[in-house]
Amino acid sequence: MAVYTHLGAEDMAALLAPYHLGDLVSAKGIAEGVSNSNWLIETADTATPGGTTRYILTMYEFRIEIADLPYFLGLLDHLAAKGCPVPRSIHDGAGNLYRVVETPRGDRALALIEFLPGVSLGEPTAGQARAVGAALASLHDAAADYPATRANGMGLAEWQRLADACGPEGLASIDPALAQTVADHLPRLAAQWPTGLPSGVIHADLFPDNVLMQGETVTGLIDFYFACNDVIAYDLAVTHAAWCFDASGETFRPDLSAALLDGYASVRTLSAQERAALPLLAQGAAMRFAMSRAYDWLNTPADALVTRKDPMAFARRLHFYADPANSGVFAA
């Protein structure tokens, strides 16, 4: 949640020149994204006097491989063309999806995307969770013929790598129980991880932060920078873990869970195999965020502009999903 690169008006105008937009009317650095800087910019419409159009300008600062940008940005265009509420990418005058520019901090890739209205939820209602489930299923359907592929860099092997990088002492320094949680569950998840389930393009990070809504309408699915090809039902499991608990992970919300699953099923039918796999996939989703947060917790520089997130909130979800008493959560 930061803007890592300061841009004055002239810098901004120079960066935007290749897009042949109207004059810059306003620009605000926005507090979104942890691996990139983002600005909400507004330019004058050349056709409509007094009218303006808004865009999001993103400068990729960390973690993003430039080679992955065509997958992410092309996916936005593919989904938008099929009516999904995702921001279209704006191509420059030469048709480029992104550009690489020199900055005082080194070369950076830059992309311009559509601004979408809507507000991220803090505490969703059941109606909103239902809409999110339906939007996720529509995304899965619309992406079925997306031709590019990208491996999931945050899959099982990476959870193990992150756990190893933290080490038992590191995990225990976060919470005395965390090392044991990992030792108990990670080998089991690896051994039991389902195979043969339908695979496709997944968002892989559909937290409330990444959904813009107006009332019960999803107006934007954003931040596709973990999108990849993987088990489709795993994406539903990630979304379930992200939406159906309070922030601490202590309180499960059965009403939101039922609504999210209903909404999803209203658009895309889950096979019996997918439904049966959901409890395990959800444990994996919880492990994925517990491990990435644990790693970030131990490795976030003290002077970082981002706030660390509590890994235990997802360790608690993992225990919830692994508890046989909760096996009915995903039943049809």
Next chain:
Amino acid sequence: MAVYTHLGAEDMAALLAPYHLGDLVSAKGIAEGVSNSNWLIETADTATPGGTTRYILTMYEFRIEIADLPYFLGLLDHLAAKGCPVPRSIHDGAGNLYRVVETPRGDRALALIEFLPGVSLGEPTAGQARAVGAALASLHDAAADYPATRANGMGLAEWQRLADACGPEGLASIDPALAQTVADHLPRLAAQWPTGLPSGVIHADLFPDNVLMQGETVTGLIDFYFACNDVIAYDLAVTHAAWCFDASGETFRPDLSAALLDGYASVRTLSAQERAALPLLAQGAAMRFAMSRAYDWLNTPADALVTRKDPMAFARRLHFYADPANSGVFAA
């Protein structure tokens, strides 16, 4: 440059309810302000279908005394009514300029102000510096009959207090020369500080960050949270120190200096006494920012969301202004 408090859509809607605006259409935390959280919000116009209005919502997090808010926010309304390009404050349904709300981090004051278009400059042109000088003079004229008063909390006594709080060792830890700079100049500034100059409402922090422009037009003077009653020409000195050097303070820009002073004089005539005092006032302005930055440099928590600014950039300006070779800078 941060958003310290996370607000979901429901929190935001609840905070805005007393203002009787239309439905919330979008909300983005923006990376402006170091002592407050700011959101650019957009609400539906009740009268114009499809139309929206934008506002800036500010939550005061640090440093601001709630007792000062009526001075700051009332000043915006006073200046806006006289045609100055400043954001009007939006009063709630009960006429309040600000409200105090409970947050997880404690009680916070909250205000809503107009959104103004424009972009902050990185490197101004002479034409832009001229416009800023004129806008500053217009502000001084328009504020002449503002009835409220507020002492300058960042005046001479505070520079001394900040220098003492840093201590010679602290100052030397920033730069070996800084302690000597303070010892050489601060007692002299205190002894020679001019008296009897015209006093009035000053902005006291008119850095490029706090000026929105479109081309050579000033569309917004913002961030009045250091505004106070003090020597009017000191405000011009602060603005001069903020605009007429490169960021490091090493390179003086005579073209910007001449344009800024010309622009100011085109609206408000500086008396001979004011002009004669400007070299000393500018040394004071440079000392003020050198000392506040030095204090912040030594006292910014390692996990702060804000980036420290180099005190030496203003120590260099102080040396520039104190050099008799540069005494002609402020000559008519």
